Amino acid sequence: MSFFRSRWVEHPEGVVEVPGGGLPKGFRAAGVACGIKAGGAKDLGLLVSDLPDTTSAARFSSSAALSAPILLTKRRARLDALRAAVVNSGNANAATGNRGVDDAAKTQGAAALACGVGEDRVAVASTGVIGVPLPTEQIIVGTLAASRALRADGDRDFAQAIRTTDALDKRVTLDVELSAGTVRLSAQAKGAGMISPRFATLLVFVQTDAVLAAQDCDLLLGVTVRRSFERVSVDGQLSTSDTVLLMASGGSGIEVAPDTNDERRFGLALDATMRQLALTVVRDGEGARRVGRVLVRGDEHSVVPVARAVADSPLVKTALYGGDPNWGRIIQAVGAALAGAAPLAVDIRIEGIPVCTAGALAPHDGRALREAVQREEVQYEIDIPGSGGETELFFSDLGHEYVSINADYTT
């Protein structure tokens, strides 16, 4: 199995990866080049379910500067019964005012026409540069072209078209064995920068041919997003454009009913998929070399701010990049998060090695620590005073590649 790479994701039972990919029954997808990205790269993706009873659920960024497609989709689409998604990369259509919302509406209309579904069943998503008007004509032409290219194995092209600075592939197709048969689960995601723990912070499209009531769709998506995309940080930056969309076509005829073993099994497969996708986003992390996981236990009100302070600290992140065992930066970040509470009795373990006990250095094998922080995944466990709280965050390092990618993104 090549998809479930991280030791922090439990491999779900009864799940088989489909090496060649492909969408669940009822879905078709395509990805084409419409001219937003230079050099003829794919930049327009279209996804559609041909089955009228398709259910769905969605989650969006909580930014106050929401992109136009999110404003439009939240206002004018039936989020529990979406049948299509039209996505462009290279331009976020954010901070574009009323014109941006009009442009998103035109895109929605074009996709509805091209796919033969109602406008209110089309979600629109855009990712890329903020504050540049959308080249709507190109997108409409691209959408029509994409509709002619729709295929049951179009997930690969669709995934390619929604990427921006992504280096790693974020796509999987799984077969999930349930009591009455096998359902398929597929997902395509994009995300590498502007990733914050506050929410999705990327584009994620998940499809299944299971029969799923809309409210179960919503429940499963909510639970799994909280354990995946809400627990990752590349650079602590909440995006304007985050969108996560789960669609269930029902094409397999196999029902996933609430409170059954099948729901549990399907939920675990979805959960593992979302967690691995989230970890792959962090690993991608605009040039990241290593992934950190910080686990914080203690006072229930303090564990999340402490975890965020560690995960978002540029000092911790550069040390992770350098494979540097500088645990002083962990305690510095913890101390900053709990400002005013000195002296602080905090315990820190890195890859299981106690480095700090009750706020003071703990004697440890320096060579073993140095070796441990050179690995691809580094775990930090932090115990702060108090009880009742426990949280985790996954984060990327901060290295030269991040600077190079972000120092001249528009120019």
Add this chain to the structure above:
Amino acid sequence: MSFFRSRWVEHPEGVVEVPGGGLPKGFRAAGVACGIKAGGAKDLGLLVSDLPDTTSAARFSSSAALSAPILLTKRRARLDALRAAVVNSGNANAATGNRGVDDAAKTQGAAALACGVGEDRVAVASTGVIGVPLPTEQIIVGTLAASRALRADGDRDFAQAIRTTDALDKRVTLDVELSAGTVRLSAQAKGAGMISPRFATLLVFVQTDAVLAAQDCDLLLGVTVRRSFERVSVDGQLSTSDTVLLMASGGSGIEVAPDTNDERRFGLALDATMRQLALTVVRDGEGARRVGRVLVRGDEHSVVPVARAVADSPLVKTALYGGDPNWGRIIQAVGAALAGAAPLAVDIRIEGIPVCTAGALAPHDGRALREAVQREEVQYEIDIPGSGGETELFFSDLGHEYVSINADYTT
């Protein structure tokens, strides 16, 4: 005048820079190498006032993981009557537990003995790596050596000894004309990384030979710190070790009395000094190329979180580094700070050029904007809804040098 370089610092009236440096009457200082830093670099600084009526005021980091010297100084020193400061670089003596506090106490004792003052009149400060026991014997030997090297023009050596990753000199000597004559004001600072807007986040030592009551010392220090070191961010990281110390020897015999023109004039000189030092810290910013100033006006509860979100955003900071006019990242940071408040009517001007009005792009001269963001100082003005609030923050960019400096600081 070479010190007041920034256009964001008003040059104070009646103030003359003393090119060769030198301390105010009553003060002596020295800097020596005691062997913490490699290669015989200076790493131990000693500062003393020979006048018994010296007054003082101090501010410290609010971190919950306060360094041992700060814990000791706050507990055991008369902060309103400090006569000496002993400072080492290369080791922060933080996260070192009871042993660390004992080590700081031994350092304090050695400095008291060497300078012939009471232990409770000695401040101790350390900066450098966190979580490594202090080589106390070396520091005691170094303190005694420094006491033999004390000189009225020892400010240069002292400033050198307290530096860590600093590239720029942060030292000034000013003569300030008051109604009854001239007083001298000198300052030495160190700080480049682990700099956050929450407070000092560095070491700053300021001396004057004016006659200043201890409570005026405290008042002046409090006001000027709020306008300088509380308004800067290199990497948003609150240090364990921040210390700002103002000492007034009274050696000039010239009094600065409360609520006089002289106090106003002296206060403006101190204010300009602190602001320029803070800006130089930001400019230093562990390899920074450019300095940004963000001004936010609008709802009184929102202006500070918005300013911090912009100043600490790695996306904004890498764009500043790259001289990239990507103002979309400004609105992204604003949107994240005000999550849940979409849609957001925000106005943004960069170097006076309106780029965003009511949340949507404003037509502007792209070439003029590109040129403007290539300068050494770039100003961002942001108007958010609401009223009653206004704040500013100075911040550094994020570039390759920051990564290089921080990716292997301990190894």
